[in-house]
Amino acid sequence: MQNFEYHNPTRIVFGQGAIARVNDLVPATARVLVLYGGTSAKKNGTLDEVKAALGAREIREFGGIEPNPTFETLMEAVAVVRREKLDFLLAVGGGSVIDGTKFVAAAVHFEGDPWTILETHGANVTGALPFGSVLTLPATGSEMNNGAVVTRRATQAKLAFRHVSVFPQFSVLDPTKTYTLPPRQIANGVVDAFTHIVEQYLTYPVNGFAQDRFAEGLLQTLIEIGPKALAHPHDYAIRSNLMWVATLALNGLIGAGVPQDWATHMVGHELTARYDIDHARTLAIVLPSMLQVRRDSKRAKLLQYAERVWQITSGDDDARIDEAIARTRAFFESLDVTTRLADYNVGADAIDGLVAQLEAHGMTQLGEHNDVTLDVSRRVLEASL
Amino acid sequence: MQNFEYHNPTRIVFGQGAIARVNDLVPATARVLVLYGGTSAKKNGTLDEVKAALGAREIREFGGIEPNPTFETLMEAVAVVRREKLDFLLAVGGGSVIDGTKFVAAAVHFEGDPWTILETHGANVTGALPFGSVLTLPATGSEMNNGAVVTRRATQAKLAFRHVSVFPQFSVLDPTKTYTLPPRQIANGVVDAFTHIVEQYLTYPVNGFAQDRFAEGLLQTLIEIGPKALAHPHDYAIRSNLMWVATLALNGLIGAGVPQDWATHMVGHELTARYDIDHARTLAIVLPSMLQVRRDSKRAKLLQYAERVWQITSGDDDARIDEAIARTRAFFESLDVTTRLADYNVGADAIDGLVAQLEAHGMTQLGEHNDVTLDVSRRVLEASL
Numbered sequence: 001m002q003n004f005e006y007h008n009p010t011r012i013v014f015g016q017g018a019i020a021r022v023n024d025l026v027p028a029t030a031r032v033l034v035l036y037g038g039t040s041a042k043k044n045g046t047l048d049e050v051k052a053a054l055g056a057r058e059i060r061e062f063g064g065i066e067p068n069p070t071f072e073t074l075m076e077a078v079a080v081v082r083r084e085k086l087d088f089l090l091a092v093g094g095g096s097v098i099d100g101t102k103f104v105a106a107a108v109h110f111e112g113d114p115w116t117i118l119e120t121h122g123a124n125v126t127g128a129l130p131f132g133s134v135l136t137l138p139a140t141g142s143e144m145n146n147g148a149v150v151t152r153r154a155t156q157a158k159l160a161f162r163h164v165s166v167f168p169q170f171s172v173l174d175p176t177k178t179y180t181l182p183p184r185q186i187a188n189g190v191v192d193a194f195t196h197i198v199e200q201y202l203t204y205p206v207n208g209f210a211q212d213r214f215a216e217g218l219l220q221t222l223i224e225i226g227p228k229a230l231a232h233p234h235d236y237a238i239r240s241n242l243m244w245v246a247t248l249a250l251n252g253l254i255g256a257g258v259p260q261d262w263a264t265h266m267v268g269h270e271l272t273a274r275y276d277i278d279h280a281r282t283l284a285i286v287l288p289s290m291l292q293v294r295r296d297s298k299r300a301k302l303l304q305y306a307e308r309v310w311q312i313t314s315g316d317d318d319a320r321i322d323e324a325i326a327r328t329r330a331f332f333e334s335l336d337v338t339t340r341l342a343d344y345n346v347g348a349d350a351i352d353g354l355v356a357q358l359e360a361h362g363m364t365q366l367g368e369h370n371d372v373t374l375d376v377s378r379r380v381l382e383a384s385l
Numbered sequence: 386m387q388n389f390e391y392h393n394p395t396r397i398v399f400g401q402g403a404i405a406r407v408n409d410l411v412p413a414t415a416r417v418l419v420l421y422g423g424t425s426a427k428k429n430g431t432l433d434e435v436k437a438a439l440g441a442r443e444i445r446e447f448g449g450i451e452p453n454p455t456f457e458t459l460m461e462a463v464a465v466v467r468r469e470k471l472d473f474l475l476a477v478g479g480g481s482v483i484d485g486t487k488f489v490a491a492a493v494h495f496e497g498d499p500w501t502i503l504e505t506h507g508a509n510v511t512g513a514l515p516f517g518s519v520l521t522l523p524a525t526g527s528e529m530n531n532g533a534v535v536t537r538r539a540t541q542a543k544l545a546f547r548h549v550s551v552f553p554q555f556s557v558l559d560p561t562k563t564y565t566l567p568p569r570q571i572a573n574g575v576v577d578a579f580t581h582i583v584e585q586y587l588t589y590p591v592n593g594f595a596q597d598r599f600a601e602g603l604l605q606t607l608i609e610i611g612p613k614a615l616a617h618p619h620d621y622a623i624r625s626n627l628m629w630v631a632t633l634a635l636n637g638l639i640g641a642g643v644p645q646d647w648a649t650h651m652v653g654h655e656l657t658a659r660y661d662i663d664h665a666r667t668l669a670i671v672l673p674s675m676l677q678v679r680r681d682s683k684r685a686k687l688l689q690y691a692e693r694v695w696q697i698t699s700g701d702d703d704a705r706i707d708e709a710i711a712r713t714r715a716f717f718e719s720l721d722v723t724t725r726l727a728d729y730n731v732g733a734d735a736i737d738g739l740v741a742q743l744e745a746h747g748m749t750q751l752g753e754h755n756d757v758t759l760d761v762s763r764r765v766l767e768a769s770l
Contacts, residue, residue, distance in 0.1 A: 001560075001625040003400025008393070014642060015388025207622035209610070210630050213602025221594040237592035240386040244642065245595050253638075257399060257629065 001208045004257040010144045011170040014244065016236070018174045019046070022053035022090070025132055025170045030088035031058045033081055035101050037065045037093045041136060044180045050092050050134055060084050065093070068272055068279065069100035071115060071152045077104045078114065081129070089131035091168075094185075095140025095192075098133045099148035102166040105129040118150055122161035132170040136177045138243040139189030139280065141196060141250025143171035151273060157361060158273040173247065175240040183230050186242075187335040188280035190226040193246040194219065194331075195283040199262050200255035202291065202301045203368040208258040215254045216308045221245050223309070226335055263366035264290045267377050270357045277344050284332040284339045289383035291325050293376060297369060341384050351381045386593045389642040395529045396555040399629065401621070403559045404431070407438035407475070410517055410555045415473035416443045418466055420486050422450045422478045426521065429565045435477050435519055445469050450478070453657055453664065454485030455538045456500060462489045463499070466514070474516035476553075479570075480525025480577075483518045484533035487551040490514040503535055507546035517555040521562045523628040524574030524665065526581060526635025528556035536658060542746065543658040558632065560625040568615050571627075572720040573665035575611040578631040579604065579716075580668040584647050585640035587676065587686045588753040593643040600639045601693045606630050608694070611720055648751035649675045652762050655742045662729050669717040669724045674768035676710050678761060682754060726769050736766045 013021050026032060032054060034047070041047045042063075051059065062077045080086070081104065091101035105128035107114035117125055135143045142148065147162040178186070201215035222245060228238045248254070267290070268282030277285075295302060299321070306312040306324035315323065329339050341347070355378050358364070366372035372380075398406045411417060417439060419432070426432045427448075436444065447462045465471070466489065476486035490513035492499035502510055520528045527533065532547040563571070586600035607630060613623045633639070652675070653667030662670075680687060684706070691697040691709035700708065714724050726732070740763050743749070751757035757765075 001400075001622070001629065003403065005396065005398050007396035011390065011392035012641075013390050015386075018388065207626065209606040209626045210603060210633055213606060214599055217598025217602055218595060221598060225594070237386070240642075241592065241594045244386065248595055256397075257625075 001257040002206055002259070006252055006256040008144065008167065008252050010168050010251075012144060012173060012247070013170060014173045016174055016176050018172045019049045019134060020053050022050060022132070022134065022172060023055055025172070026054060026057065026088060026090065028057070031084070031086045032088045032090050033060050033062055033077065033084075033086045034090045034092060035062045035065060035077060035097055035104065036091075037063070037067070037097050040180070041092050044177070046134065046136055046177055047092060050090065054090075060086060065097045065100045067096050068149075068151045068158065069096045069103070071103075071118070071150050072154070074100050074103050074107070074150065075114065078107045081108050087129065089129055091131065091133040092136065094135065094137030095142040098135070098142040098168070099140070099150065101131050101133065102128070102142070102146070102148040103150050103161070105131050106161070106163060106166055115152065118152075118157075118159040118161050120161070121159070122163040125161070125163040125165060128163070128165040130169050132172070133168045134172045135243070137181060137185055137189060138178060138246035139185075139192040141193070141247055143168060143173065144247050144251040149269070156273040156357070158269040159361065173243050175236060175243045178239050178243065179234050181233075183336070186229050186233075187337050188278055189242065189246055190222055190229065190335055191280040191284050191332055191337050193249040194222050195264060195280075195287055196249040197222075197254065198287065199264060200258060200260050202298055202305055203259040203261050204298065205300050205304070206258055211254050211256065211258045212304070214248075218245050218249055218254070219309045223331060226331070230335065259368040261368045263372040263377070266363045266366050267354075267358065267380060270354050270361075271346070274354060274357060275344060275346055275350070281337055281344070284337045285341055285344070285384050286380060288325050288329040288339060289380045291328070292383055293380050294367070294372070295321055297371065341381070348382070348385055351378060354381055386642045387591055387644070391637055391641040393529065393552065393637050395552045395636075397529060397558060397632070398555060399558045401559055401561050403557045404434045404519060405438050407435060407517070407519065407557060408440055410557070411439060411442065411473060411475065413442070416469070416471045417473045417475050418445050418447055418462065418469070418471045419475045419477060420447045420450060420462060420482055420489065421476075422448070422452070422482050425565070426477050429562070431519065431521055431562055432477060435475065439475075445471060450482050450485045452481050453534075453536045453543065454481045454488070455536050456488075456503070457538050459485050459488050459492070459535065460499065463492045466493050472514065474514055476516065476518040477521065479520065479522025480527040483520070483527040483553070484525070484535065486516050486518065487513070487527070487531070487533040488535050488546070490516050491546070491548060491551055500537065502546050503537075503542075503544040505546070506544070507548040510546070510548040510550060513548065513550040515554050517557070518553045519557045520628070522566060522570055522574060523563060523631035524570075524577040526578070526632055528553060528558065529632050529636040534654070541658040541742070543654040544746065558628050560621060560628045563624050563628065564619050566618075568721070571614050571618075572722050573663055574627065574631055575607055575614065575720055576669050576717055576722050577665040578634040579607050580649060580665075580672055581634040582639065583672065584649060585643060585645050587683055587690055588644040588646050589683070590685050590689070591643055596639050596641065596643045597689070599633075603630050603634055603639070604694045608716060611716070615720060644753040646753045648757040648762070651748045651751050652739075652743065652765060655739050655746075656731070659739060659742060660729060660731055660735070666722055666729070669722045670726055670729070670769050671765060673710050673714040673724060674765045676713070678765050678768055679752070679757070680706055682756065726766070733767070733770055736763060739766055
């Protein structure tokens, strides 16, 4: 096992009816900005429920945070917080709203150009406004970690930052709030969580037994519940497991003490930035090819993945690896998440531009061995056509 | 899944050489009481390493905390803290030292008789001194939770308390510090961690898929590494997994959202209080009988345990349950932890006294259904002879 440090101070309040607890979780004297995305939080009543829980507190609202939150929009929220002298943020939505809220929290008192927070990946952050979240979309794990991804509309740059000060103080997870989500968002959430786990699991063995068993357990659970979550939107058992698994997939736990990859995410980000493909769908496109192209350096873990996650025990090593990758792709497709660039009308002519974007963003040595060069990324994209 | 709240603010610093990090983790101006147990922390150099890491800070030492820490001894430590106006505690040792330190932390500024902290199980605690731990013995999980068990020597009462203020601020886990532990303590640690997991797993199904997969993964890991931990004391891979698994076994994670039992622990505590049997050994004695006596109410989970933890798939339901319980007992015995009261010279004549102790401590409705009455506990003890 590798040496590690693990610290996650976010309080999770989980279950049907949990939103009422917001009243205990937000300081009584807080001046709150409630941040949300599109109109669904309004239409499905979640926003009203949150406002009711906030009671007599002074609140302002900021809606319109995009599925891939933009720096431009978030800076408008920063201006509202500064102008109205608000001191607590409450994100109501999915990963995009929570990611955006983290950026707003870090930017409000930041001296200098807040875009540099992204350029330095958080290294220059000195503090943040306190904030909490009410999660409505299980997917990104942002509700229990200190990372965020923000896109600059003007330059198509999609960059990540993390800082110790942007753990949510609390996150409220009510699985019934996912009942009205469109199937597309549920499917995306399953793929996103699945890929988060793979990025931390499918590298090389370091004898992290608990981490491996946890990762395999979460993957198996997603395989089991993913299709059911689409078929039975009001099944509390399924939706509650989806919500908790997606949180556990990226709260630091399964990645503590083991190598991590994240090359699939970095390549996927460029697809979203340039072609506006849903984040999860970029992962579904890139991951199978990424595993295929890097099958030699990931060999031991691919065989373990084949056996322990997919119960593939027959055939020689290469056949088992092939089948595990094929089953991964088939799983995504079974959720109606297509896995080829062609499905999104992106052709071979796009690859030069995508590689140039990777280079511009310093993504030239990705992966657990830092050996995913631009050339490797190019081959992954070619294999994804 | 049941509704739950999960919050664990303890920072884990894990790995070979981690003790040096104590210098960053303890406030620079802290006046520190270093608490430890017997002479092993001195002899094996851990105490010196900790003191070196504390540098120029003002420190006092308090040794002699017993394997089952006593109120009487801990109150002496409280007196030292008060007299010397110390403001930070650092536990160096295993679960007993850390449990004892939690009590000292809560007692120092407590108004009234500190024994009532145990009598109320922590309900009357209002705060605690900050503290950290340097773990040397993987077993109890105390390094990453807010519970503690303290024994009153005068009355043979062994009682637990928990409070939000007694999470360690940090815990340093260096697996190499376990290399010199006696085999008996390693074996006890494996049994203790194993039973902690079972208490949170082997109840009744509530569709907590992640929790079940995590628990099964931790149990399987202990089954895999337990004998190796005894056979190869200097195997870093084995010892690091034992240390991290024991922490994960009782840090609140696998128990969040699922029912919990703890009847085995409560009955075991009386055996320790009255006959001074090692805590883990009391669990090894009680657990197999507890599962046998309550096999009907635990039926579904016992079958799941048989299949998923022990890979028992042949035979009818009762045969599979019998085999799972027999394998559990055999696992403990394989670690040289005997599992019968007779092995500890406790006979049938002891049972009346033990049941009376349970009654005196209010342990009359134990277990996940509150149906472990004194009569059930009596039958469990009889089955443990």
